[in-house]
Amino acid sequence: MRLHTLTVTAFGPFAGTQQVDFDELSAAGLFLLHGPTGAGKTSVLDAVCFALYGTVPGVRQQPGGTLRSDHAAPGTLTEVVLDLTVGGRRLQITRRPEQTRPKRRGTGSTRERAQSWLREYDAGSGQWRGLSRSHQEIGEEVAQLTGMSRDQFCQVVLLPQGDFARFLRAGAEDRAKLLGRLFDTGRFAAAEEQLARMRRSAQDEVRAGDEALLGLLHRMRQALGGVGGLDALPPGSAPAGSAPRGEEDASGASGLPGQRGGRSRQGQRTAREAANGAGLAPGDPGLTAAVLEWAALARTSARERLDADSIATATAEAAHTEAMSQLAETRELARRQRQYADAERCARDLEARSAEREETRQRLERARAAAGVAPAVALHTSASSAHEEALAGQARHRRQLPPELGDAPADELTRLAGEFRQELGSLEAARRSEQRRHDVEAELAALERESRTDEEALREASEWLSGWDGAREAHQRRVDAAQEAATRAEQLAGRLEPAKLRLAAARRRDELAQHAEDAGRRLLDAREGAAAAHEEWLRLKDLRLRGIAAELAAELREGEPCTVCGATAHPRPARAGAGAVDQAAEDGALAAYRAAEAAREEADTASHRVREALAAARAESQGEETGELAAAVAELDRNHGLAHSAAADAHAAREALARAEREHSERLAQMREAERRTAARTSHREALQRELATLSAELAHARGDAPSVTERAATLRRRTAALTEAAEAARRTQETGRRVEEAGTQLAAAAARAGFGSPADAASAVLGDEEQRVLETRLEEWRATEATVGAELNDPVLIAAAALPPADADAAQSATDEATRRLRASSAAEDASRTRCSELDTLSGQAAAGARELAPLREAHEHVARLAGLAAGTSAENERRMRLESYVLAARLEQVAAAASERLARMSAGRYTLVHSDALAGGRARSGLGLHVIDAWTGAERDTATLSGGETFSASLALALGLADVVTDEAGGTRLETLFIDEGFGSLDEQTLDEILDVLDSLRERDRCVGIVSHVADLRQRIPVQLEVTKSRQGSALRHRSSPADA
Known part of the structure; x- marks a missing residue:
């Protein structure tokens, strides 16, 4: 990365627009950025960082702070423009922070949002091409091209004041983060994570398999039910490589080799010891072997129990058969003894009931003799019942008559009923008049209701019209x-x-x-x-x-004239010098x-x-x-x-007005119609009232004392009906009395013919057919019982059984029940043992299959866990506890230390060199990224924290420069062609300062530019190319100087 130009406007202490030409400053490879304290030297570095990342380093941009210059004019916008080359691309980044500016129209101010532009120079067209105006996209693009975050950039490229030794004294984790970004070692960290994921996945598979085995073991323990003393889970002390010992059934369900027969005493003792041990957990190495061994011992115990239960069942079956035979014989003897005793008891009972049998026989004979008298008895009984009912009906009807008619004969009652019927016929015309009166009253009520309705309509219409x-x-x-x-x-x-x-x-x-x-x-x-x-x-x-x-x-040719002087001889033609232009x-x-x-x-x-x-x-x-x-x-x-x-309400308003006018007309018409109906109704009401008065007078005469004609007619009908029914009941009583007398005469004649002394004796001897059949059946049963009892008492088998002692059937039944219970218990135990053996064989087979499937998974887990532990630095085999990424970064740090030592040796006159240390760190800290310093004067290797202030500056500077060299040489890294060193030179003596400046000056060999930010006066005489920051009341300014004489 190389910086070309930086333009700042209204930024920090700079009120106007200031420009830094880094190409000019970089021509000498080393330049000095100096100025008074507070003038804005660090602000130049802040502007570079703000252009790249949108923020400034450290604590210089607190929340709520501003980057805008307090000296700037209100209309000047704060802006930073950085022109740089990074990753082989020429870019220009422009950023404006959020700021307040005056309104373009009117008075007051408005808030301007933060803005960013990213442009790229197109060499083919010679134009700048816009790439993005998004803060996020520009930030991602810069981070991708530089390969560093803001803090890492400040640590490696800017090195802000006071932080020279930050990387030198950083911990292993912090060094790993920075070096990882610079050297692109993320793929090794990804490899660590992939191995860790593979280990977790393999561990989950093994744990799932172990949990399945433990689940099968739990089911086998439930199936075994404590047989053979194996009532606990196997311990975790079983040997990891021991093979399970047991027996295999004929079907080979377990699939495991073993020996036939019962377990040895040693095997039983081992199983009991296992049952008393600690429980296994998923992931234990010996879990599979312990489960399989326990399964084999369980199957052997279950088969031994099955053999014992089979023998017990056979013994119980023989005992049950014997008990059933003895029970049958005892029950037969008891039956015969009961039969003989019953016969004796029945004979005694027949003898005691002989008188009753004789009485039954005589009663049956008298009933047969009275069979001819039975019709006359039935006729007399029927006539007597009819006469009694007639007497009861006559008494009931006479109680409904007036007292004076209680003893009147039937003819008198019939005559009175006829008179009442004649009077009832004369009331028919009066009933019609009464119905007409009801109709007139109803019509008058209807007229009254209509009058009230019309009055209400008139009142409502008047009220509505009053508000029209x-x-x-x-x-x-x-x-x-x-x-x-x-x-x-x-x-x-x-x-x-x-x-x-x-x-x-x-x-x-x-x-x-x-x-x-x-x-x-x-x-x-x-x-x-x-x-x-x-x-x-x-x-x-x-x-x-x-x-x-x-x-x-x-263009001259020998013998040809010169186009300027015309001479044909050209003794000394001019020669093109260096840098000639054609x-x-x-x-x-x-x-x-x-x-x-x-x-x-x-x-x-x-x-x-x-x-x-x-x-x-x-x-x-x-x-x-x-x-x-x-x-x-x-x-x-x-x-x-x-x-x-x-x-839009106009149409609705006009429609509402039209509706109201129509309603006004309708209500006027309704009011006039109601007034007309009221006048017509008055004359009709008067006519109805006159007719009602005439009808009321007629009905008052016709109903007499009754409330109405209808009530008078109803009273007459009730009296007529009562007289008619009473007369009829009297005649029916006379007729039934005559029939009773005739039936009595016939019954006396029939009893005399049958030989009975009186009709009452004949009637008492009469029996029905069903009663006679019952008596005949009873006599026949007595004769049959007498014959059967005689045969049983003379049977020699029953006589012999009766001579024996009484049979004890309850004791025989109890013995049989006990034998049955024992047989059922033995059979149930045998079935349970057989089911237990089958379940254990099935579960053992599943456990063996699960163990075979789990073996390669466990082997793969051990292999990948070993690799993951080595890569993560947690394995005991990794003595240095170095992660894979740390191991790679340690190699890079070793290169950085070697490159730094070249410059540190020159800075310290050959005294100090930096070495990489992979010594084991204390506690749980990572190892492999340590840094020590070797003192050539004493030969001691010591920690960098023991260096003095000036020595620490020299060592950290050498380390930063070495880091830049290695990153530049690293093919996958980021090329750092511009470095800034901010302060720290004041702690150096004159000789050390000369040595450090010589080292920095030598960086030009690698086409790198180093800017020193310092206010040390001696540096102005030693570094000819300078960027000076001056300050005044109007704000700070930047000035390029090429030699100390420019001061």
């Missing part, structure tokens, strides 16, 4: 207001359009003002370029004229001048066009500010919108 004049005026005012708004909207529309045109012109004016400023700068650049080309052409032309004799002599060079310069002049004219024309357009826009905008015009347009637009909205 005010409502009509309100509607008319609304119509007038809408018409006025329409007129106002037209007027505002006529003012709005010109205002919008002035606003557009003002905005175009502001934009053209920026274009005019850019065009002015381009014109200035073109004029400077044309002037420089013209001077170059005149210079070459002058040089050609001075050497024209040599050019003419080159016609081709002059013509080329002339062509370049003409091209530059054409570019100037084109820029002049473009600038003229922009200025003309700007003048037209200013005239069209009438000199008003854009913000004020925008506010005025917004206000006009708002008022126009309000007026337009109000004018």
